[in-house]
Structure formats: C-alpha cells, structure tokens
Amino acid sequence: MDILEQLQNSRVKKTELSRGELRWACRRGMLELDILLGDFFDAHYDTLDALDQKIFETLVAMPDQLLYEYFTGKSSPDDLNIARVFKKICNAASH
Numbered sequence: 555m556d557i558l559e560q561l562q563n564s565r566v567k568k569t570e571l572s573r574g575e576l577r578w579a580c581r582r583g584m585l586e587l588d589i590l591l592g593d594f595f596d597a598h599y600d601t602l603d604a605l606d607q608k609i610f611e612t613l614v615a616m617p618d619q620l621l622y623e624y625f626t627g628k629s630s631p632d633d634l635n636i637a638r639v640f641k642k643i644c645n646a647a648s649h
Contacts, residue, residue: 576595576599576610576611576614577596579611579615580592580594583618587622590625590643590647591613591621591643593647594610594642594646594647595610597646598646605635606638606639606642609635609639610639612636613636613643625644
C-alpha cells in the first residue's frame with residue numbers, strides 16, 4: 555500500500571501536528587536539512603493541497619540519514635507521492 559492509500563484509508567486517531575509543531579519538526583540534526591525543510595515550509599507549505607501537506611508531514615518524520623540520501627541523490631523515495639512532494643522541495647531549493 556502506498557502513502558496515498560495509507561493517508562486516505564487511515565482510521566487511526568488524529569495525530570496531526572499543529573503548525574508550530576510541524577515547523578519545529580523541520581529542525582533537524584543536519585543544518586542542510588534544517589535549511590531545505592524549514593525554508594520550504596516557510597515559503598510553500600501553505601500553497602500545498604491537504605494531501606501534499608500530509609505527505610510533507612510524513613517526510614519530516616523520516617530519519618535524517620534517509621532524507622539526506624534523498625537530497626544527495628544516493629537514493630530516491632519508492633513511493634511516488636513522497637517522490638512528488640520531495641521533488642517540489644528540491645525545485646523550491648533550486649530557485
């Protein structure tokens with residue numbers, strides 16, 4: 555089951571992060587990730603639709619090492635929806 559199906563079919567208790575909690579979750583152990591995630595959150599999070607906002611929340615919950623591998627091109631997300639939001643972050647960082 556991909557992330558889209560998991561998010562749409564989720565029946566678990568509501569665990570949505572507040573805006574402040576999500577911004578805090580963008581702070582990472584690596585400065586590079588702090589900048590990429592934090593800058594994207596500040597400039598673009600509000601322009602994402604509800605599904606992409608949930609996927610972004612999923613991304614910031616991932617381990618730093620995995621995110622670093624994605625950003626350095628050593629690996630890429632298997633899930634197409636995560637890959638799509640990841641690409642938005644990368645595109646925003648390159649502009």
